[in-house]
Amino acid sequence: MTKINTRDLVVEILLLVTRDGQYSHIALNQVLGKYQYLDKSDRAFITRVVEGTLERMIELDYITDQFSKVKVKKMKPVIRAIIRSAVYQLKYMDSVPDRAVCSEAVKLAASRGFGGLRGFVNGVLRSIARNLDTVPYPEEGTLEYLSVVYSMPRWILEQWLGCYSREQVERMLRNFLQEKPTSIRCNLHQISKEELKEKLIREGVKVEDVPELSCALLISGYDYLAALPSFQEGDFQVQDISSMLVAQRADPKEGDYVIDVCAAPGGKALHLADMLAGTGMVEARDISDYKVELIWDNIRRSGMENIRAVRWDATVPDEESVEKADIVIADLPCSGLGVLGRKSDLKYRMTREDERELAALQRRILSQVWRYVKPGGRLVYSTCTINREENEENAAWFQAEHPDFRLVSQEQILPGQQAGDGFYIALFDRKD
Numbered sequence: 001m002t003k004i005n006t007r008d009l010v011v012e013i014l015l016l017v018t019r020d021g022q023y024s025h026i027a028l029n030q031v032l033g034k035y036q037y038l039d040k041s042d043r044a045f046i047t048r049v050v051e052g053t054l055e056r057m058i059e060l061d062y063i064t065d066q067f068s069k070v071k072v073k074k075m076k077p078v079i080r081a082i083i084r085s086a087v088y089q090l091k092y093m094d095s096v097p098d099r100a101v102c103s104e105a106v107k108l109a110a111s112r113g114f115g116g117l118r119g120f121v122n123g124v125l126r127s128i129a130r131n132l133d134t135v136p137y138p139e140e141g142t143l144e145y146l147s148v149v150y151s152m153p154r155w156i157l158e159q160w161l162g163c164y165s166r167e168q169v170e171r172m173l174r175n176f177l178q179e180k181p182t183s184i185r186c187n188l189h190q191i192s193k194e195e196l197k198e199k200l201i202r203e204g205v206k207v208e209d210v211p212e213l214s215c216a217l218l219i220s221g222y223d224y225l226a227a228l229p230s231f232q233e234g235d236f237q238v239q240d241i242s243s244m245l246v247a248q249r250a251d252p253k254e255g256d257y258v259i260d261v262c263a264a265p266g267g268k269a270l271h272l273a274d275m276l277a278g279t280g281m282v283e284a285r286d287i288s289d290y291k292v293e294l295i296w297d298n299i300r301r302s303g304m305e306n307i308r309a310v311r312w313d314a315t316v317p318d319e320e321s322v323e324k325a326d327i328v329i330a331d332l333p334c335s336g337l338g339v340l341g342r343k344s345d346l347k348y349r350m351t352r353e354d355e356r357e358l359a360a361l362q363r364r365i366l367s368q369v370w371r372y373v374k375p376g377g378r379l380v381y382s383t384c385t386i387n388r389e390e391n392e393e394n395a396a397w398f399q400a401e402h403p404d405f406r407l408v409s410q411e412q413i414l415p416g417q418q419a420g421d422g423f424y425i426a427l428f429d430r431k432d
């Protein structure tokens with residue numbers, strides 16, 4: 001079998017994300033799925049360089065611009081991807097010798113049809129390698145400094161500094177860059193947490209408890225999660241810890257009928273079905289056949305029978321569901337700025353305009369789905385963002401529009417505040 005060049009795969013994935021607009025986790029899974037025979041260390045190298053390069057892209061470009069006559073923005077996409085991933089290795093991966101980073105990058109430029117730029121790539125990377133320790137950074141305390149050091153677009157920083165203290169903002173920024181274990185939710189209808197822990201340990205996985213949540217575990221040290229027997233047998237679901245709070249706040253009772261109006265890939269809907277312990281029914285809806293199939297994949301794996309997946313556009317009224325649900329879950333599409341620690345490419349995609357459009361879409365969906373809540377039932381509105389317009393302001397708007405609903409609680413969890421992602425949850429009940 002021909003040896004796969006891992007750095008070439010890194011460049012391929014970076015191009016899929018930065019040039020072709022694919023989501024990083026999808027591009028990474030796609031490529032790693034195609035080369036399943038790669039050994040564990042190669043897979044770990046590819047994942048680390050791709051994720052690290054995307055996470056630190058603003059800083060990497062800032063460094064490169066100090067040493068290159070052609071600014072990063074003006075470079076050809078392939079050269080840009082090669083240089084970015086090489087600068088990441090020079091700055092953040094001590095285990096890779098600088099000489100190897102530079103020469104591999106030069107070879108890559110040639111093999112990708114840019115032989116004429118070998119000298120350029122070599123020159124830029126060697127000057128960076130020589131001068132990395134003395135790169136002048138923007139003045140500490142300025143917005144530019146935060147933007148470069150934490151690789152965060154300025155508009156996002158301005159927005160957060162307008163709502164939160166500098167200390168809170170810096171804690172979030174530090175948190176996004178920290179490596180975190182994967183959180184999983186144990187399917188308690190099928191296996192106890194202790195049994196799952198033992199099974200995972202036998203599969204070579206490192207497991208930690210989450211004391212505050214009886215269904216959650218943190219795992220690390222595995223190679224390919226989807227290949228673990230415990231995953232294939234439906235013993236757990238990958239789910240963020242903050243996201244597990246949604247079903248907890250909804251607090252379903254035996255026999256409840258739940259509609260999750262935006263459910264794919266099904267994390268919260270499956271959690272609710274698990275809490276219903278074989279009783280009641282969860283209808284998990286999403287907008288496309290593709291998304292509905294993702295939910296079905298997870299339902300089949302979990303083996304649960306009190307949940308079904310259905311295609312339905314949540315902005316379209318569904319007269320048959322009016323006042324039928326004990327609980328409506330509205331975990332709506334959002335700007336996702338609370339999960340930048342796991343999906344760092346979102347910070348480069350999102351714009352202020354997108355946020356406004358998402359806040360408006362959330363209102364359109366809420367304007368329909370409240371009708372499905374029975375008198376005496378509950379509506380949980382949640383997002384994985386930390387933007388007030390999408391969160392507190394939408395909850396206040398909903399409350400003002402619908403006086404027969406009462407805002408029972410709302411919580412804005414900031415990244416770094418507890419173990420999970422940044423998240424927002426508002427719980428409403430409908431008067432009887």
Ligand SMILES: C[S@@+](CC[C@H](N)C(=O)[O-])C[C@H]1O[C@@H](n2cnc3c(N)ncnc32)[C@H](O)[C@@H]1O
Binds near residue numbers: 331
């Ligand atoms: C935040 S995600 C939901 C995550 C899910 N609740 C979970 O826990 O796994 C939002 C979902 O809304 C779906 N969506 C977007 N617009 C929609 C619409 N108009 N109707 C129904 N679903 C929609 C997206 O396809 C996406 O799967």
